Amino acid sequence: RESKGKFPKYPGLERFKLLEKMGDGAFSNVYRAQDLQGEFQEVAIKVVRKFEMNQSQGDKHLHPEFKKQPKGVERANILKEVQIMRNLDHPNIVKLVSFSESPQFYYIVLELCPGGELFHQIVRLTYFSEELSRHVIVQVAKALYYLHEEKGVVHRDIKPENLLFYPIPFIPTKNPKPKGPEDEDKADEGEFAKGIGSGGIGLIKIADFGLSKVVWDSQTMTPCGTVGYTAPEIVKDERYSKSVDMWALGCVLYTLLCGFPPFYDESIQVLTEKVARGQYTFLSPWWDDISKSAQDLISHLLTVDPEKRYTIQQFLEHPWIRGSAEETTAAA
Numbered sequence: 433r434e435s436k437g438k439f440p441k442y443p444g445l446e447r448f449k450l451l452e453k454m455g456d457g458a459f460s461n462v463y464r465a466q467d468l469q470g471e472f473q474e475v476a477i478k479v480v481r482k483f484e485m486n487q488s489q490g491d492k493h494l495h496p497e498f499k500k501q502p503k504g505v506e507r508a509n510i511l512k513e514v515q516i517m518r519n520l521d522h523p524n525i526v527k528l529v530s531f532s533e534s535p536q537f538y539y540i541v542l543e544l545c546p547g548g549e550l551f552h553q554i555v556r557l558t559y560f561s562e563e564l565s566r567h568v569i570v571q572v573a574k575a576l577y578y579l580h581e582e583k584g585v586v587h588r589d590i591k592p593e594n595l596l597f598y599p600i601p602f603i604p605t606k607n608p609k610p611k612g613p614e615d616e617d618k619a620d621e622g623e624f625a626k627g628i629g630s631g632g633i634g635l636i637k638i639a640d641f642g643l644s645k646v647v648w649d650s651q652t653m654t655p656c657g658t659v660g661y662t663a664p665e666i667v668k669d670e671r672y673s674k675s676v677d678m679w680a681l682g683c684v685l686y687t688l689l690c691g692f693p694p695f696y697d698e699s700i701q702v703l704t705e706k707v708a709r710g711q712y713t714f715l716s717p718w719w720d721d722i723s724k725s726a727q728d729l730i731s732h733l734l735t736v737d738p739e740k741r742y743t744i745q746q747f748l749e750h751p752w753i754r755g756s757a758e759e760t761t762a763a764a
């Protein structure tokens with residue numbers, strides 16, 4: 433698909449053939465790549481550029497904040513992201529394959545999610561049906577349950593760009609091979625192998641642990657720090673940081689169901705005010721046909737007081753999640 437020599441040569445990455453750029457961030461590039469050793473499996477490689485304190489030739493293009501950052505801090509952050517991922521093993525979390533570095537770059541080799549970002553699917557489909565939204569959000573919630581309750585990890589950057597997926601294979605029935613452009617629309621009359629909504633979205637995986645943090649020690653099942661000497665604000669901080677993910681989960685669910693986020697304004701100041709006050713509405717006509725149960729669930733997540741906001745357990749017990757999970761199994 434891509435022409436040769438299109439990507440830079442990265443020292444130390446010779447065992448991989450870069451195939452396609454999948455993500456393009458300020459500090460990192462993510463590539464789809466083939467592992468030339470072993471089983472020729474495809475992986476995703478997140479290449480993060482290292483920066484020096486003393487400015488050299490290329491540095492004038494960098495973000496001013498980035499120039500100031502001492503190398504040690506940045507290294508610690510990358511190592512933390514990798515360290516946290518190393519300790520995770522869940523079907524709804526992107527797996528770390530390996531980590532290495534060269535003088536200029538860090539290489540984080542990850543399980544490839546061939547579908548890419550959920551974000552693009554929201555754009556493609558405008559919004560998701562309740563069934564498809566549930567199919568997606570339940571998987572995100574299962575990953576969060578694992579992180580919060582089993583690993584003591586908070587993600588802190590849950591958003592549609594960091595939710596990746598595996599597509600469900602599309603099985604054309606009517607017209608498997610379009611012969612010309614006039615046939616193209618007919619080619620769509622197939623169905624997805626598992627037929628969840630019409631989204632073609634299968635397994636969902638949480639990615640990007642760049643901002644994640646360990647809030648309690650999974651060895652001792654206590655908040656991080658010395659047992660018995662833990663201050664109340666540390667215990668509370670643990671709860672508050674988990675509730676940060678729950679707020680984000682509410683924003684994602686809202687966005688899935690209607691196609692636009694609950695909080696938006698051109699002005700950052702106004703937007704910040706709206707968020708601080710929890711000022712959002714189920715805007716008509718877009719929300720008119722969405723169930724009251726879904727709205728109820730969202731309202732328990734977009735609750736300003738973190739003490740009153742739903743935890744991940746409460747989320748999983750809500751009728752909109754549970755009741756229809758039964759429906760789905762009954763139908764299957």
Ligand code: ADP
Pocket residue numbers: 454455456457458459460462476478526542543544545546548549593594596639640641642
């Ligand atoms: P950043 O810290 O720059 O946001 P991410 O880890 O979120 O880095 O990766 C950036 C983008 O790269 C993602 O939003 C996604 O589009 C793509 N990407 C990252 N990891 C994978 C993966 N395992 N499979 C497919 N695409 C990925």
Ligand code: MG
Pocket residue numbers: 593594640
């Ligand atoms: Mg990201």
